[in-house]
Amino acid sequence: xxxxxxxxxxxxxxxxxxxxxxxxxxxxxxxxxxxxxxxxxxxxxxxxxxxxxxxxxxxxxxxxxxxxxxxxxxxxxxxxxxxxxxxxxxxxxxxxxxxxxxxxxxxxxxxxxx
Amino acid sequence: xxxxxxxxxxxxxxxxxxxxxxxxxxxxxxxxxxxxxxxxxxxxxxxxxxxxxxxxxxxxxxxxxxxxxxxxxxxxxxxxxxxxxxxxxxxxxxxxxxxxxxxxxxxxxxxxxxx
Numbered sequence: 001x002x003x004x005x006x007x008x009x010x011x012x013x014x015x016x017x018x019x020x021x022x023x024x025x026x027x028x029x030x031x032x033x034x035x036x037x038x039x040x041x042x043x044x045x046x047x048x049x050x051x052x053x054x055x056x057x058x059x060x061x062x063x064x065x066x067x068x069x070x071x072x073x074x075x076x077x078x079x080x081x082x083x084x085x086x087x088x089x090x091x092x093x094x095x096x097x098x099x100x101x102x103x104x105x106x107x108x109x110x111x112x113x114x
Numbered sequence: 115x116x117x118x119x120x121x122x123x124x125x126x127x128x129x130x131x132x133x134x135x136x137x138x139x140x141x142x143x144x145x146x147x148x149x150x151x152x153x154x155x156x157x158x159x160x161x162x163x164x165x166x167x168x169x170x171x172x173x174x175x176x177x178x179x180x181x182x183x184x185x186x187x188x189x190x191x192x193x194x195x196x197x198x199x200x201x202x203x204x205x206x207x208x209x210x211x212x213x214x215x216x217x218x219x220x221x222x223x224x225x226x227x228x229x
Binding site: 004006031033035042043044045048050055056058090092094097098100101103104105106107108110 | 146150155156157158159160163165204206208215216217218219220221222
């Protein structure tokens, strides 16, 4: 079956703009998590969604938000972009909450903020 | 809080040599442990995972890792390196009892394989 898909794969924005990234989980997976990867900070947990509700949130400012739809697809939004938001944003899905052993990652969206 | 330490941000081996990538974790509860590989401009691919069953875990591409509770370690090994193993490797820990999908990652180890 198809893996986790993320769109777009690449994105260029300027400071102050906002951006929305999309993640479609593996069919049948209901939990979606997001991570930010930067050379300086490495891989950091952003948030986790299950049943359209945010279940866990990492230590990121309120400019970072997300949501999950009834079909388990998820979006994350970053408002008022800063240069430091340039990163690879990774989405992961797992079958159910509490089943992280079933988690798989998508290819990521690479965001460049100019 | 959980944490992961990967010793050595860069490891270089010769083709055919043993690969050993070190990972130590800190967790107040029995953890789940993972190794991921990342090739340039790609996402994370799961190599193997420990979920409290056998302590010696075999993964894809000939990799394996051993969970050693006494040493709080989960080192990744491969008997014979191949050029295609050149990539960045990440160790990660999760708290299975917390019901969360959150992974805490190490800083990564970049593996270079020399011909």
